[in-house]
Amino acid sequence: MTDKTVSLPEERRHGSFIKNNLRNYGMLMSLVAIMLFFQVVTGGTLLQPLNLTNLVLQNSYIVIMALGMLLVIVTGHIDLSVGSVAGFIGAVAAVLMVTHKVDYTLAFIACLLVGAAIGAAQGYWVAYFKIPSFIVTLAGMLVFKGLALAVLQGQSLGPFPPTFQKLSSGFIPELLPEAGTLHPTSMLMGAVLALGLVYASTKGRSREQSHGIEVEPYAFFLGKSILLACAVLYFTYLIASHRGLPNVLVIMTALIALYGFVTRRTVIGRQIYAVGGNAKAASLSGIKTERLTFLTFVNMGVLAALAGLVFAARLNTATPKAGLGFELDVIAACFIGGASAYGGVGRVGGAVVGAMIMGVMNNGMSILGIGIDYQQVIKGLVLLGAVCIDVYNQRR
């Protein structure tokens, strides 16, 4: 009997409010705890401006791919080929720019288009031929790993044009007068972001209130907003005091905001979740389930290509081994972030936090000098643990 028709008494409603929020913010709190832990055991190295900048650069391509992977997982599929695709695109970029001296903008666009085509090819089999995505993308993983080797003829290829390198290793240009080690433009952008976030949430809250919608208690809201703004400002400050905001961080932030918006507020986002939640019901509600599945794979292809470019620019060479095992980190990030393997459930914020948890652990353990062997063991256990906690929470 699951007939919970009566409205809950007030104190239970409050309780469930806190419980729901705990579930939403649980992973974020874990991230904070993990960061504090490594900050302490590494003697403060983790949050040093140089290291923090590196952390961002090292994980940017994982975060970028996690955004696409989240959508794929939400529709109830998986994409195992993203690492190989990223490596292949890096190779294509090198051949275009280094061997054939193609203009970097043109090459960049061409690479994204190739990524879209790869996504479309895989998505076609999955969406319209109903071949399990696990199999299609497993095939894709082998195919593109092989193609990367073939394109590069087994050699590393580099260096890239300096402007292209800026994609990963560049920082936003300083437009304001220098102020010691601080980069005022970067600080300003951080401040604008912090204010923007607070403004948007305040406006949203008052809008809900004016429509008589129950909102979270003011104390909660105020505390949350202050914490959020402080966190943004503090991290901007840390990063700005090194060399300013990396270009790739700006791209990443913009993408996170975009995908967050698409998943929560747009029709297509809502429909993607519906397909993952119950494809038959969605299709009988007039949703074109096949086309949506197809599009999530195209999107994944483009993001994998972008990640491949970022990675190649960062290494400044394309190597046949690039992208090896990325798919595992990306998929782990989504599941740690609370996405459901059955589809229909998962948040962009969660996937980003999941990617950061993986990133901080990689970085922290490397600083501590833990060998790559035990790093893998620990990461595996964290993945299992995170998903277990999530499943346990869902059951209650």
Added chain:
Amino acid sequence: MTAMLEMRNVSKSFAGVQALRDVNFSVHAGQIHALVGENGAGKSTLMKVLSGVYPHGSYEGTIVFEGEERRFRDINDSEALGIIIIHQELALIPLMSIAENIFLSHPPSKLGVIDRDEVYRRTRELLAQVGLRESPDTLITDLGVGKQQLVEIAKALSKRVRMLILDEPTASLNEADSAALLERLKAFREQGIGSILISHKLNEVAKVADHITVLRDGRTVDSIDCHAEPIQEDRIIRSMVNRDMAHRFPERSVKIGEPVLDVASWSVYHPIHPERQVIKNVNFSVRRGEVVGIAGLMGAGRTEFAMSLFGRSWGTNISGSLRLEGREMALPSVAAAIDAGLAYVTEDRKQLGLILADDVRKNITLASLDQVAPGRVIDDIAELKVASDYRSRMRIRCSDVYQETGQLSGGNQQKVVLSKWLMTDPKVLILDEPTRGIDVGAKYEIYCIINELAEAGRGVVVISSEMPELLGICDRICVMNDGAFVGEFRGSEATQEKIMRAIMRNERSIGNAAPAAAEMGGSQP
């Protein structure tokens, strides 16, 4: 005669909600004991206590079975004593055969190797016993729900059964299958098996029960010995809902206008067996403000017909003409059908109607997101308002519109599905088994909604296997059999006998001695 089973002063609560209070319940050997009550009255909870799903210690009270106090730790303990429960949601494995499913947990074997001959022999025996004419090799997925139910019973019979608990066994069965199933229950009674029958269908209960217990809000509110006193449905309903239901079907003023849906020479072929014609050149029409019922046995093609109209969502090689308000429409996709003003409320709301993990709000707006999303961006406040509107209009009982639909009761889930389709502002609504598995109170509310829709000038088509329901709410009833309409009656003229006769005559004329039809003929006076 001492009772075979006695449950004394059973109480059980979940997180502060009292599901059962001091319930006393007893069943004799060779007795069919019906347990009735609205959804949420505590019937399933009581049965879960009995079968050990809720282990000893998680409830208060005592269970005495065959003279001894029992403390079941899990369902295996109760099964070992021959207490077998058949759940409303069938627990068969779709891609295994009938035989494999029946002997899933205890296959007859020699030296650990499954004895296939023995499996087949016993499966055939059991299938004969429950009256199911299928090969033991048939996969469950190829059977209809009615037949799957019979397989469940056969599975129960393969174990040592002393007491059989059936949770809404006929909820998804048509009249003929239901009647057949009830006959089986009577046969078990002769063998001294005690049965507990949970059902919303009072006419069935009246037909077979020896004793009726009515639960309401976790308490026993009425207990009727059917041999000592005549069964009064009104009395049962009154105790169930605690309100007088003089009329089980709401009154309405009928105002029928011009035709809104016109279907001519519609034919549909089976998607997997394209040589099989499932719908055979049928004509069908609905007028504004009219409620048209489609009666028929299960497998008659009613759902297939409805789905093929609804954007060709079932079948291949569909031909015929479909006119909406006089305009010829192609409707190649569900989206096109919705845009044109068709809505189809599916038979199976959990599998096909709802996204159970999503909340009430998202489910309601799913088919008409454009209305709350100017420029493809969802206006969450507009969405919330629409959803809250439907919640109060349809009286959906939920904590708020953010509650997951998976947590709602059947009646409230159905109201969410109806809200979704009302929001698309359809000209014609096709409701497929709209009250299946829903309690009496919620049924009445659904009927009221159907009336409102018709009064607002929409055409309503109701597909139902419950004939009294069709007779109670329809202006016109079309009878479908074997993919064709074989009879049509005005609501005022129709009777159950006439409808059944239309089906029977057709069954005979096409020389199809379907077992279901034969049995139905037997149960008719």
